[in-house]
Amino acid sequence: MNSVVHTIDSSSGKRRLQVVRRADGLFGYQEQYCYTNALAGVDRWASLPPTSSLFESLEAAVREAPYLFEWLAADHISAQPCTAADGFAAR
Incomplete structure (x- = not known):
């Protein structure tokens, strides 16, 4: 089973x-x-299809992320933050 070890917002x-x-x-x-x-009246996190990128270390995965996810490199999204934690959140 996968476990989340780092999150980049x-x-x-x-x-x-x-x-x-x-x-x-x-x-x-x-x-x-x-x-x-x-x-x-709730916000929710939805997952996109997984990528096929695999790394031997957490450091390598974090270092390579901006090259694989355009939004992370540019980070130009302007909207209200999501209020959902890991599931549902009332608005």
Whole structure:
């Protein structure tokens, strides 16, 4: 099972990149974005499809992230931060 060992948030708080340690000891990414369910009045984190990038260390994964995720390198997103923790959050 994967465990989150590091999280990088966008300056807007609407995107995040979680660095996960896999069961085999390698590190990978889980990219997420925050969306609002207007009917339920909650914010929620949703995961994008996983990348195929794998790294031998946490340091290598963090160092390479800006080269693999354009939003992280540019970080020009301007919106209200997500209020969701790890699941749902009331608005």
